Amino acid sequence: MDIWHLVLLSLSFATALGLLLRPATKKRGLPPGPPAVPIIGNLFWLRRSFQDVETILRELHGQYGPIVTLHIGSRPFIVISDRTLAHRALVEHGATFSDRGPKLPATSFLIRDHIISGAAYGPLWRLLRRNLISEILHSSRVKLYAHGRAWVLQVLTNHLRSQAASNDAGAVTAVESFRFAMFCLLVLMCFGEKLDEKAIKDIEIAQKSPLLYGRKLYVLAFAPRISRYIFRDRLKTALQMRQRQAELFVPLIRARKEFKKQQQRQKSEEERFVYSYVDSLLDIELSEEGGRKLTEPEMVALCSEFLNAGTDTTSTALQWIMANLVKHQEIQAKLMEEIDGAVGSEGEEIKEEDLQKMPYLKAVIMEGLRRHPPGHFVLMHTVTEDVILDGYLIPKGAAINFMVAEIGRDGKVWEEPMEFKPERFLAGGTGEGVDITGSREIKMMPFGVGRRICPGLVLAMLHLEYFVANLVREFEWKPVDGEEVDLSEKPEFTVVMKNPLRACILPRRKI
Template sequence: MDIWLLILLSLSFATALSLLLHHATKKKRLPPGPPAVPIIGNLFWLRRSFQEVETILRELHAQYGPIVTLHVGSRPAIFISDRTLAHRALVEHGATFSDRTPQLPALRFLGRDHLISAAAYGPLWRLLRRNLISEILHSSRVKVYAHGRAWVLQVLSNHLRSQAASNDAGAVTAVESFQFAMFCLLVLMCFGEKLDEKAIKDIEIAQKSLLLYSNKLNVLAFAPRISRYVFRDRINTVLQMRQRQEELFVPLIRARKEFKKQQQRQKSEEERFVYSYVDSLLDIELSEEGGRRLTEREIVALCSEFLNAGTDTTSTALQWIMANLVKHQDIQSKLREEIEGAVGSDAQEIKEEDLQKMPYLKAVIKEGLRRHPPGHFVLPHTVTEDVVLDGYLIPRGASINFMVAEMGWDGKVWEEPMEFKPERFLAGGSGEGVDITGSKEIKMMPFGVGRRICPGIGLAMLHLECFVANLVKEFEWKPVEGEEVDLSEKPEFTVVMKNPLRACILPRTKI
């Protein structure tokens, strides 16, 4: 009798333990996804490219739900398309979801650990981000660059006029002019110098070459211990590109060091800027590393990050917005009427304080960012420890990706989400009062959300409003005869127009 009781108790305990373990395993399994092979990952990468990732993900989300797992090599990558889940992760549990995926050993020479966008969530990241926000992106600092914005707008206007005058139709392919103008402004803010066009072009070429080539390093995620040797030539190419970057940046950095020692310049007050991003970086002391200063190589990397983050995203957004104004002449006319009503037809330039009187302009900018976010994904996050989200295990070290475009196109939030309708952001529209920082609720997140939100959100919005308003004030933008504006997309560093905008520009006649 005692033996049977012991056996019964043992079976009961084993059954209870099994049920508990099964429940724990079920509760903590990875989000669903297609089958994967150890080390290699999902086999469809062998026949589908990374360029097709969004198409693949839409198919997988339709099959598996709003949170899915892919495997790129041996590392899981989790993709979230649901705005409620994104808010829960990035805002409600922001501290946990604010880390970055560790750098591949083969790419540690890039020094990404000391970049704001890539640094681990901790003291170094806080120091670098706080420096950027308080020293360069603070509203009081941004105002100092008003003369710089006026200069760059003139540069842009001259480029467009010259291009239009070079052909009978008056047509321009605007994207290169947009990129160059924005790059001029960021170089000025970064190095504190109005460099000549050749110097700016040299830096721009070096930046873009490295940025576009870095996509070829994605292959190192597959079996990294092997691929780092198989693709050694790619690593060597990137090293050469970094060397070219240093050749261009280091003399400018040393010039700022010398200027800080002398505390004076020979240029007039209107021609110089008393403070630059480099100046702020030269003052940083890394308390976690014995109070040392940043090395020149680390400053080069941070300057490169600053230029990339502020140039391509903003110029891409600017092109998408102007493309829609060309395609929708009624929206352009309405915006032109608001501009004239706010500043008059004789105004030489729309200034920062004028922008506050233009609600329709702000609606146009927001609709452009909703419909055509420059980045369809935010930079991958990871968690500081294993956590459970929506019943699934999110393991430490996994890449967690949030699908920005899908959230901005959610038909449950936005009526006719694929249409360009700025009115939705005005009184009575579904986007009235929308908070693009997503602090209370995510309806769109073009700059990310939570603790890792883009620190340059305010500057980007100012630049977009300033450039769009002045471009519409100065020129009438019309389709090229016989051509339609093609809004097809192509992924590069940002998601750009597959066929760059071509438009006829006609200088506005003053009344």
């Protein structure tokens, strides 16, 4: 009933303004859209959940065209489903479309201004992003984590073997093993040491809880000055979740800080894991703010962002790809043939340098990202000045987003777009040479496009190639008897399998 309390209260304010339905755009030249009511916005939000937003948008794009205006509360929210318009906005007018939306006053405690994904387009964003790319994601740094990847691969295969051995059918539900493995690797890269399984699981719970609870904060978009009082208990719960993160992260940050001091005094490397993300954060100075260092709450927020960005997206993509390899045994067999040809049948682990010899593996990964992008939208953009796009006014401050999944499944670009066909990315296919960054043109954009493109693109591709290749090398993945792989989708933090992948795994080699 919470939403109805908010609606009734909003209606009383709207009545004072006339409560007159108006077409969403003609007065101001906005793109077309359904009728809206002052303050409340589009009325279908009263009977449709935010969980249904993608279905709603498909219907609206079918009715109004490739660029549509919605209203959430009193703010215009513009959504683009056309790849050409997306390129025009994000690449040709990149600077204008690169800001982030206004923060809700009630959620200011989330410190979104001092994380890369939430910072306004400006000096702070450039500093934080440059630090991440040069200090952690640069190819020279990524190579330093090779033994970390090997360790996590062992953790993952052990989890899968243990799960398969616990039932007669040898079946595994792989997603939790995938997620835990990716999380182990990101924790290692973030804090610079191999924590025990309990400590990692505690951090994992503290990370996931706010993500899932965040859906309960959507109502703050409607009349935020009112809703923050009506839903103050939800805000209190969210704040407690953030506090739990701080309790776990701050001791690790302080330990790393002390470790760096010891290194400086001793001027020697100790036997500990290589350079970590926290190490880089400790060195940052905010020149726009008098050269001050980052505070502990700001570092907690950045560490949380780092873990979220590299865990759920990669583990989700990994599950979708493996699900298709289970469903399409002929694709798995072809991939295994390439693996044997590239590294032979005796090696223990497929290493980073081996991946360069596997074009079909890359095609499988690309097709997985095209057909099943983990995020069906990018993080919200905001325009910094009035701009005309496709003949419509996009006003300064308007929120704008892009339908990533729809763009990657455009039948004008991709033949049989809903089919899983890695061959389309090989020589002669429609996907040959596709620029995944979208700088030349956009055919798919699983990592976003333009100045706000995901900085972890190269690392994510490496992790997907490495783990898919080694999982196929280690096990034959087969359907469970009597079950079919269900590719239905469900939105969570990412878009996941509605029914998680269950498969029988058969070891290919004797241990």
